[in-house]
Amino acid sequence: QILEPQNQQTLAKSYNQEDWQKGYESLKQEYDYWIDEIEGVIPAELQGTLLRNGPGLLDINGQRLHHPFDGDGMISRITFTNGRAHFRNKFVETEGYLAEKKAGKILYRGVFGTQKPGGWLANAFDFKIKHIANTNVIYWGKKLLALWEAAEPYLLHPHTLETLGNEYFNGVLSPGEAFSAHPRIDPNGKLVNFAIKPGLSTTITIFELNTNGEIISKQNHSVPGFCFIHDFVITENYCIFFQNPVNFNPIPFALGMASAGQCIQVQKNQPTKIIIIPRKDSKAEKEEVRTLETQAGFIFHHVNAFEVETEIIIDSICYESLPEVEPNTDYLQTNFDTNAPGQIWRFDINLPEKKVQSQLIDKRACEFPTIHPNNVGRPYRYLYIAAAHNPIGNAPLQAIMKVDLATEKREIWSAAPRGFMGEPIFIPRSNSQQEDEGWVIALVYDAEHHRSDVVILDAQDFSKGVIAKLHLKHHIPYGLHGSFTPE
Ligand code: 3ON
Ligand code: FE
Numbered sequence: 001q002i003l004e005p006q007n008q009q010t011l012a013k014s015y016n017q018e019d020w021q022k023g024y025e026s027l028k029q030e031y032d033y034w035i036d037e038i039e040g041v042i043p044a045e046l047q048g049t050l051l052r053n054g055p056g057l058l059d060i061n062g063q064r065l066h067h068p069f070d071g072d073g074m075i076s077r078i079t080f081t082n083g084r085a086h087f088r089n090k091f092v093e094t095e096g097y098l099a100e101k102k103a104g105k106i107l108y109r110g111v112f113g114t115q116k117p118g119g120w121l122a123n124a125f126d127f128k129i130k131h132i133a134n135t136n137v138i139y140w141g142k143k144l145l146a147l148w149e150a151a152e153p154y155l156l157h158p159h160t161l162e163t164l165g166n167e168y169f170n171g172v173l174s175p176g177e178a179f180s181a182h183p184r185i186d187p188n189g190k191l192v193n194f195a196i197k198p199g200l201s202t203t204i205t206i207f208e209l210n211t212n213g214e215i216i217s218k219q220n221h222s223v224p225g226f227c228f229i230h231d232f233v234i235t236e237n238y239c240i241f242f243q244n245p246v247n248f249n250p251i252p253f254a255l256g257m258a259s260a261g262q263c264i265q266v267q268k269n270q271p272t273k274i275i276i277i278p279r280k281d282s283k284a285e286k287e288e289v290r291t292l293e294t295q296a297g298f299i300f301h302h303v304n305a306f307e308v309e310t311e312i313i314i315d316s317i318c319y320e321s322l323p324e325v326e327p328n329t330d331y332l333q334t335n336f337d338t339n340a341p342g343q344i345w346r347f348d349i350n351l352p353e354k355k356v357q358s359q360l361i362d363k364r365a366c367e368f369p370t371i372h373p374n375n376v377g378r379p380y381r382y383l384y385i386a387a388a389h390n391p392i393g394n395a396p397l398q399a400i401m402k403v404d405l406a407t408e409k410r411e412i413w414s415a416a417p418r419g420f421m422g423e424p425i426f427i428p429r430s431n432s433q434q435e436d437e438g439w440v441i442a443l444v445y446d447a448e449h450h451r452s453d454v455v456i457l458d459a460q461d462f463s464k465g466v467i468a469k470l471h472l473k474h475h476i477p478y479g480l481h482g483s484f485t486p487e
Contacts, residue, residue, distance in 0.1 A: 014389035014416040019447035020396050021332045023420050023478045024068060026057045027089070035078075035085045035454075037471035042456065043439065044083045045429060048486040050441055050454070052076040052422070053137040053146055054479025056091055061104040063117060066259070067331055068478065070110030072097045073134030073146050073154075075161050076443070076476055078454055085454070085470055090161035092146045092154050096130035111150065111261040113327060123256030135181035136481040140191050141213015143167060147181035149196070149230060172207075172215040179207070181481065182231040182301075187374045190216075192234050192279070194241070198248070202227035206239050208280060217280040221289060223273075228264055233305035233314055234377045237284035239277045240314060242299045245270035246322075258327055266322045268296050274349065274356060276312070292349060294356045298322040303344065303369040306379045312349040315383070315405075317342040317367055341365030341394035344385070344403070362410070365394045366401060368423035368481070372435050381406045382436045384424050384459065389416035397421040400440060402462060411462040415455070420445040420478065426459060427484050436460050439467075441484070443476055452476040 055071020058064065065071055073092040078085055091097055096108050106116055108130035115123045133146040133154045145153040145167055152175065155167040166175075173179060178195035185191050190208050197203040201224050208217045226248040233240045245267040252258035271293040278284035303315035320340035344361040366387035371380055387401040388394065398421050399414035415421055421444055428438040440457045454470040 011390045011393065013395070014398060014414075015396055015420070016417070019418055020420060022447050022450060023445040023475065024058050024332060025450075025475065025477065026059055026071075027074065027474060027477055028057070029474065030088075030090050031474065032088045033086070033473065035087055035470045035472065038085075038468060039471075040456075040466060040468035042080060042083045042085055042468045042470070046080045046427065046439060046456070047082075048080055048427070048484055049139070050078040050080070050425065050482065050484050051137040051139065051144075052078075052443060052476070052479050052482035053092075053134060054422075054481075055132075055134050055477055056089070058477060060100050060106045063106050065106075065110060066113030066115070066327075067110070067261075069112040069134075069261075070114040070130075070132065071134055071477070072100075072132050073148065074477075075137050075146060075156065076479070076482075077161065078470075087472060088161060089476070090156075092133040092156065093163035094131050094133050094154060096132065100130075109259055111259055113259045113262055115256070115259065120256035125254060126256070127254075129260065134480060136183075136483070138183060138191075138483050139485040139487065140183075140185075141209065141211060143213050147179065147183075149180045149182070150178055152177055153179050169209070169213070169215045172218060178205075180230075180232075184232070184234045184376055185373060186234060186236075186377055192239065194229075194232050194239065196227055196229050198226050198228070201225065204229070204241060204275070204277070206277060206279075219277075219280060221275075221277055223275060223291075226264075230300045231302050233302040233316075234279070235305050235307045235312060236377060237279055237282040237307065238305075238312065239279060240305055240312065241275040241277070242302075242316065243273040243275060244298050244322075245272055245296045246298075262327060264322070266296070266298055268321065270296060272296060272299070274314075274347070276349070276351075290351070290354065292354055292356050294347060294358055300342075301367065301369060303383050303385075304371050304376060304380055306377060308379070310351045312351065314347040314349070315361065315369075316345055316347065317369065317385075318345045319343075336394045336396065339394050341388070342367045344369075344383075361405070362401075362403060364388055364391050364401060365397075367397060370424050370426045370440070372426055372428055372438070374428070375435065380435065382459075384426050384440050386421040386424055386442065387412070389414045400424050400442060400457065400462070402436075402440075402459065413457055413462040413465070415444045415446075418447045419453075420447070422479050423481055425482060425484050430486075434460070443479065445475055445478065450475055
């Protein structure tokens with residue numbers, strides 16, 4: 001149904017906390033099977049592979065991790081072929097995953113608060129962080145890559161999902177060098193990605209890759225101050241980064257009292273900096289790097305960006321503040337009512353005047369946007385995003401919202417009260433004429449049956465409900481990002 005924004009101040013809670021918590025149970029088993037419990041019909045034209053990554057383990061042999069973002073990457077793959085669907089999941093066998101599996105205990109510190117057992121003394125002056133490859137998975141240039149923003153990618157076997165080693169792109173990437181988990185694929189056939197090397201000043205590296213998976217350009221930019229930049233956006237001529245107003249105090253980390261991520265603090269009185277870097281081999285190549293300012297806040301993800309004459313429009317998910325991952329808190333006890341929601345904002349940058357205007361697009365709490373792949377970096381009309389069931393307030397993601405940016409019309413499909421939504425992916429129908437012709441696919445955790453479903457919606461009409469719901473034999477812990485490849 002099409003929901004109008006509501007003005008009610010209090011709405012009934014759409015979920016219960018115990019249901020939500022159960023989606024954070026580890027999945028230790030690796031499966032390989034044809035999905036045979038299906039409601040509805042998988043469209044025969046839907047051919048290809050949905051790839052998902054996210055923390056598969058939330059504990060190491062019973063020792064709980066402090067935060068899901070510290071969990072070892074587990075790939076889930078759903079292959080659609082001739083109206084059938086096959087499931088396989090496998091852990092990325094990083095050095096840390098294998099070592100901890102063997103030891104049966106936590107051996108590494110995590111970025112988001114996980115510490116080795118034994119208190120601060122056991123952690124002091126240990127600067128080694130576990131590389132967990134848990135954030136995204138892409139298939140590009142015939143390579144299947146598991147990504148995590150603080151280190152190099154892991155290369156996986158596209159059929160068996162076995163871990164083959166690290167990927168260095170013929171030596172263009174050096175050992176330990178980062179390659180972010182948020183590449184953008186320019187519809188012109190280039191994959192653009194970045195890396196952050198933080199410090200008192202931060203180096204931003206931009207990579208462009210061709211369809212053979214080779215890095216064809218690599219450029220570095222130094223910006224003043226510490227950066228925590230998780231995502232970026234591209235247009236035809238620019239890469240755009242939002243430097244969140246944060247500072248980093250390394251002392252508690254060095255002393256073993258807190259993890260690196262816990263030493264990052266949002267500076268509410270400092271502006272966000274928008275860094276606009278011209279792309280290599282673009283019309284803007286000779287232009288200088290520009291840095292503009294806008295209001296404080298915290299951004300993990302952007303939806304998209306595009307140029308309109310001398311303006312750049314950027315749509316992003318903004319938080320008033322970064323939810324703290326403090327040492328003595330438990331993420332399972334998250335109080336959604338007191339945390340700031342992520343909301344969609346539009347930033348309008350006037351390049352000649354160096355002015356930024358911003359505007360709230362929707363109040364609903366949401367995260368994990370997706371759009372038609374042909375509109376990345378180009379003007380676009382539709383976005384799809386995981387969202388809260390209720391139009392106001394903060395709550396877990398339970399629904400998918402479609403936003404028509406031209407008419408402000410919204411459509412909602414909700415899995416509440418017992419379903420919890422993962423990142424949706426828009427998949428265009430082949431030879432589609434309209435921007436919303438295709439499907440939106442997501443994993444939904446069903447607390448009633450403690451299992452996950454793959455749901456398929458018709459992107460042009462959510463009111464039909466799901467066109468197919470595929471019941472897995474087990475749950476998949478709440479994940480992060482993924483992608484779709486027609487292969
Ligand atoms: O900033 C410096 C550079 C850097 C790259 C220092 C640093 C150590 C913090 C760092 C490392 C950053 C890392 C490893 C970030 C990893 C992030 C991650 C695994 C996930 C982020 C997810 C973001 C969101 C918004 C997820 C939302 C999820 C839901 C709403 C529901 O489950
Ligand atoms: Fe992300």
